[in-house]
Amino acid sequence: MRRRLGWSFWLALGWITLILAAAATADLLPLPRYDETLVGPPQAGPGPDHPFGTDGLGRDVLSRVVYGARVSLIVGIGAVLLGVLFGAPLGVLAGYRRRATDAVIMGVNDIALAFPALVFALAVVAFAGASLLNVLIVLGVLGVPAWVRLVRGATMVFSEREFVAAARVLGARDRTVLWREVVPNVSLPVLSYAFIGMAVAIVAEGSLAFLGLSVQAPTPTWGGLINEGRPLMEDAPHVVLIPSFVMFLTVLAFNLIGDRLRALTDVRQSNLEPVRRRQADRLPARPHHVEEDVLLQVADLRTHFTTARGAVRAVDGVSFTLQRGRTLAIVGESGSGKSMLIRSVLGLTPEAGTRRGGRVYLDGQDLTELDDEQMRHILGTRMAAVFQDPMTALNPVRTIGTQVMEPLMVHLGMKRKAARARAAELLASVGIPEPARILRRYPHQLSGGMRQRVTIAMALSCGPDILFADEPTTALDVTVQDQVLRLIRRQREERHMAVVLVSHDLSVVAEWSDEVIVMYAGKVVERGPADSLFERTRMPYTEALLRAVPKLTDPAHHPLRLLPGRPPDLAHPPSGCAFHPRCPYARERCSQEEPPLFQAETLDHLYACWYPVGTGAGVVETSPELSGASGTAEALKAAEEAAELEEAAEAAEVVAEAAAELETTDVIEGADSRGR
Amino acid sequence: MAGSGNAHLRPPGEVVLRVEDLVVEFPAGRGRSVHAVSGVSFDVARGETLGIVGESGCGKSTTARALMQMPPPLRGSVRLDGLELTALRGEALRRTRRRLQMIFQDPISSLNPRRRVRDIVAEGPRVWGAGADRVDEMLTAVGLDPATAATRRPHEFSGGQCQRVSIARALVLDPEIVICDEPVSALDVSVQAQILALLEELKERYRLTLVFIAHDLAVVKNVSDRILVMYLGKVCELASGDALVERPAHPYTRALLASIPRGGLGLPPADQLISGEPPSPVTPPSGCRFRTRCPAATPLCAAEEPVMRRIGTDHWVACHHPQETGEILKPVEAPQVARAPEAAFPQPAEEAEDARVPKSPKVPKVPKVR
Ligand SMILES: Nc1ncnc2c1ncn2[C@@H]1O[C@H](COP(=O)(O)OP(=O)(O)OP(=O)(O)O)[C@@H](O)[C@H]1O
Numbered sequence A: 001m002r003r004r005l006g007w008s009f010w011l012a013l014g015w016i017t018l019i020l021a022a023a024a025t026a027d028l029l030p031l032p033r034y035d036e037t038l039v040g041p042p043q044a045g046p047g048p049d050h051p052f053g054t055d056g057l058g059r060d061v062l063s064r065v066v067y068g069a070r071v072s073l074i075v076g077i078g079a080v081l082l083g084v085l086f087g088a089p090l091g092v093l094a095g096y097r098r099r100a101t102d103a104v105i106m107g108v109n110d111i112a113l114a115f116p117a118l119v120f121a122l123a124v125v126a127f128a129g130a131s132l133l134n135v136l137i138v139l140g141v142l143g144v145p146a147w148v149r150l151v152r153g154a155t156m157v158f159s160e161r162e163f164v165a166a167a168r169v170l171g172a173r174d175r176t177v178l179w180r181e182v183v184p185n186v187s188l189p190v191l192s193y194a195f196i197g198m199a200v201a202i203v204a205e206g207s208l209a210f211l212g213l214s215v216q217a218p219t220p221t222w223g224g225l226i227n228e229g230r231p232l233m234e235d236a237p238h239v240v241l242i243p244s245f246v247m248f249l250t251v252l253a254f255n256l257i258g259d260r261l262r263a264l265t266d267v268r269q270s271n272l273e274p275v276r277r278r279q280a281d282r283l284p285a286r287p288h289h290v291e292e293d294v295l296l297q298v299a300d301l302r303t304h305f306t307t308a309r310g311a312v313r314a315v316d317g318v319s320f321t322l323q324r325g326r327t328l329a330i331v332g333e334s335g336s337g338k339s340m341l342i343r344s345v346l347g348l349t350p351e352a353g354t355r356r357g358g359r360v361y362l363d364g365q366d367l368t369e370l371d372d373e374q375m376r377h378i379l380g381t382r383m384a385a386v387f388q389d390p391m392t393a394l395n396p397v398r399t400i401g402t403q404v405m406e407p408l409m410v411h412l413g414m415k416r417k418a419a420r421a422r423a424a425e426l427l428a429s430v431g432i433p434e435p436a437r438i439l440r441r442y443p444h445q446l447s448g449g450m451r452q453r454v455t456i457a458m459a460l461s462c463g464p465d466i467l468f469a470d471e472p473t474t475a476l477d478v479t480v481q482d483q484v485l486r487l488i489r490r491q492r493e494e495r496h497m498a499v500v501l502v503s504h505d506l507s508v509v510a511e512w513s514d515e516v517i518v519m520y521a522g523k524v525v526e527r528g529p530a531d532s533l534f535e536r537t538r539m540p541y542t543e544a545l546l547r548a549v550p551k552l553t554d555p556a557h558h559p560l561r562l563l564p565g566r567p568p569d570l571a572h573p574p575s576g577c578a579f580h581p582r583c584p585y586a587r588e589r590c591s592q593e594e595p596p597l598f599q600a601e602t603l604d605h606l607y608a609c610w611y612p613v614g615t616g617a618g619v620v621e622t623s624p625e626l627s628g629a630s631g632t633a634e635a636l637k638a639a640e641e642a643a644e645l646e647e648a649a650e651a652a653e654v655v656a657e658a659a660a661e662l663e664t665t666d667v668i669e670g671a672d673s674r675g676r
Numbered sequence B: 001m002a003g004s005g006n007a008h009l010r011p012p013g014e015v016v017l018r019v020e021d022l023v024v025e026f027p028a029g030r031g032r033s034v035h036a037v038s039g040v041s042f043d044v045a046r047g048e049t050l051g052i053v054g055e056s057g058c059g060k061s062t063t064a065r066a067l068m069q070m071p072p073p074l075r076g077s078v079r080l081d082g083l084e085l086t087a088l089r090g091e092a093l094r095r096t097r098r099r100l101q102m103i104f105q106d107p108i109s110s111l112n113p114r115r116r117v118r119d120i121v122a123e124g125p126r127v128w129g130a131g132a133d134r135v136d137e138m139l140t141a142v143g144l145d146p147a148t149a150a151t152r153r154p155h156e157f158s159g160g161q162c163q164r165v166s167i168a169r170a171l172v173l174d175p176e177i178v179i180c181d182e183p184v185s186a187l188d189v190s191v192q193a194q195i196l197a198l199l200e201e202l203k204e205r206y207r208l209t210l211v212f213i214a215h216d217l218a219v220v221k222n223v224s225d226r227i228l229v230m231y232l233g234k235v236c237e238l239a240s241g242d243a244l245v246e247r248p249a250h251p252y253t254r255a256l257l258a259s260i261p262r263g264g265l266g267l268p269p270a271d272q273l274i275s276g277e278p279p280s281p282v283t284p285p286s287g288c289r290f291r292t293r294c295p296a297a298t299p300l301c302a303a304e305e306p307v308m309r310r311i312g313t314d315h316w317v318a319c320h321h322p323q324e325t326g327e328i329l330k331p332v333e334a335p336q337v338a339r340a341p342e343a344a345f346p347q348p349a350e351e352a353e354d355a356r357v358p359k360s361p362k363v364p365k366v367p368k369v370r
């Protein structure tokens, strides 16, 4: 949420503050009175005495512009306040109550919106007299329908959120729910539009003044100044140009502030903006070899965030390769850096305070060297992503149709009609019934499974080479999960693409992937072919994850095996092996030295652990009677490492044991040491 | 008013919550409607956990919300201890609602981002003018530190912690029934296990009755006494978890079991899997709503809607042709790991023996050394 507002925002805010301050303190400023004639020669250009020059009657233009700001600002702010005062409660009521209340309010509102507003304003002001109050009231009232509509929309969005339902479940009265749950959330979007509304009101007042229908002379208004200066356009253009320019800047500033505030609330945008490369510091990459014939190679990828708590190492030196037609799964608890790894590969990490390192090669091309525009193109056409929460990937106020059609029109240059037809086909191909009907719906009207299918359809629309799926089925039930995963696999085969599947569900990973990466605290702790990794698990963390899953074969109320604690704070990861505070096998060495990636007996199977599961190395001390647990190369390796660094006695024991095992066998099957 | 029958309901005296012929529809434009829930009946005895599983969009959440009267069902009855909730309005409904509480799926969106966590939990007592003394007790009970909760907002907590906050918020009013709508599906396996264990513990401690909705059958089975299977707004099957998994009778239940990933064990029995597309709830199929995807469908299924009937002790099914054999589960098993000695994990003793043999050809098999 905390996004940078940018210098333009602060500049605009500065300008408005300046105008406000000048207007408020006009009487105290060392300025001639706005209506005092002949304070200087008439029609004089800007000069030291009169920085903005003088008008046809020799009045000081600066003074008139400053006093004119009063009218503009009072009308701008006043009209918005008036509009919000009447529009917001009606909008909240309509959006929260829905049904009949909504129908009545919106019915009246739509009629009001259809009214020719300016004509109405002209008529009223002409009839009731042109005074500041009349202008303010007319503009304020005219703004009400727009406010009703806006606030109703925002209210609807937040009323969908579960915390509102939760408050009602607690038995809170509607009044309380509205006031404490809905209004605080609606106020930010309202604030952003308030600024835009002020700009609109200022322009409207200017137009009225130009027609002579605003505050009457001699009180200056910006519109009035421009009108008065018209005849002097040739001799003294500054009389028109200066107030025009001031008004232009002010309107621009209000719009800008409104826009930036709105961007702040826009979840979709804040999630999916590619990094601005110059703002992300680069960490040096370790030397590596760029492999040929792989679709994707990630080398020593690192993403660190600078936060108040220190550097958060979200992704810390991850390397892997991926071939076409393969599925790579990334598992780990939330906070282990899975999603950030994917985002780093895609270049979608937040921009501020990010330090990135490492390389990402797509078909040998280094993506970390590309600029924003090139990267956007790659993302649109060669790499696509599906994220966990389909609701944040979909814009709640746009129809499914517009959203599915957008990439087709932007990246493939399709015409609207063709895009609509293709969108319907895509929805049908992901198993959505009645695609034509769904295209006209809004995201909240679909169930979770449907929404996820829609985002998959969007991701596949431009025929990517790699599909990144971040927890695509987490919120779905098994039949749908099965279909979605089947769908992804089928698309993978048809399009000969590769898939990177992030999941915390190990059974999904075991069934649907070829290779697996287990992440903990931003690092790869075990990696290998799926069958080897699941059947000859080495890393205690992987084992613990596997054991925490409830099994269908267990009886009801069977106590689950808990993996205690939570993943570490990535700003302060534990020393040594980051898993050691939670690891049942941890020994002294674990908290002191970080284990490197060891090679397991199966090809390509790597793990980071000093006392791996199922090799005997992990159980030496706790169960000396298990000396039969067969040793393997890595047990020996671990032992050798230990010999160098730890107490000789312990190491000697391990070495001796490992050596003994090597005589009998070099392999263990499933290392079912428990069965002994 | 065709439903799936009420034969499976127990006498009103034995249950705390009794739902009969619940119907919820949403307008779908042009005078049509979404038949989200069409005649669902079930009951829950005090202290029992009823699990509800079913496909996306089958109306699980809608059922949960209809119980809370948010919005009230179009037709049907919801009785809490004999009190008809659908007849309540305004103040009376508001007072009754607190006896039922809900835990939502999305731990983040179910907490107001602009309020502090302790205030979120204290909201219930505040609404009811009760003291906040239970607030800290609940926060502690769900494993959160009240002092931390007093200063932080939801976004500073992890998903699992947010779900603990939701649980604390639901329990602080001392409800009789807690409806959990997918409470763990957005969580990690480790946190999921922790939250499930927490729910079980709190259920004991505060003598709660739970309605537990989830899409993961293994999760539901772990916490539930009985499981209700729903499809497209209808009830399919009701049984104890063990009976359901060992002797699934409804073709849909069987498909559900068959779709569970079995980790490298190869593809599930194809005849049990369902293909095709879920029909639209706007125009649901006649007769049995599952017939368009059912491998066992006959013309009878299109003509007549099946009603719930008993096929075993406390095992009910709404199907014209319930299946007999229960061979589905056999190959279904979560991936097993190489086991470390039991002593290493201070955990419950009983555990299914793992008889599977790794099948990778790369590694020569050798006899185990003793
Ligand atoms: N406000 C609404 N307007 C129109 N249709 C709706 C609305 N809310 C839900 N529906 C429809 O009602 C049906 C049941 O939805 P519900 O959310 O109860 O399903 P669910 O079983 O909880 O699904 P999931 O597991 O995906 O959340 C779906 O077809 C859904 O599209």
Ligand code: SF4
Binding pocket: A539, A540, A541, A577, A578, A579, A580, A581, A583, A584, A585, A586, A587, A590, A595, A608, A609, A610, A611, A612, A618
């Ligand atoms: S290195 Fe030590 S703490 Fe880390 S996983 Fe292995 S045994 Fe556990």
Ligand code: SF4
Binding pocket: B250, B251, B252, B288, B289, B290, B291, B292, B294, B295, B296, B297, B298, B301, B306, B318, B319, B320, B321, B322
């Ligand atoms: S009633 Fe017929 S269609 Fe429905 S589940 Fe049974 S066999 Fe299948």
Ligand SMILES: [Mg+2]
Binding pocket: B060, B061, B182
């Ligand atoms: Mg739901």
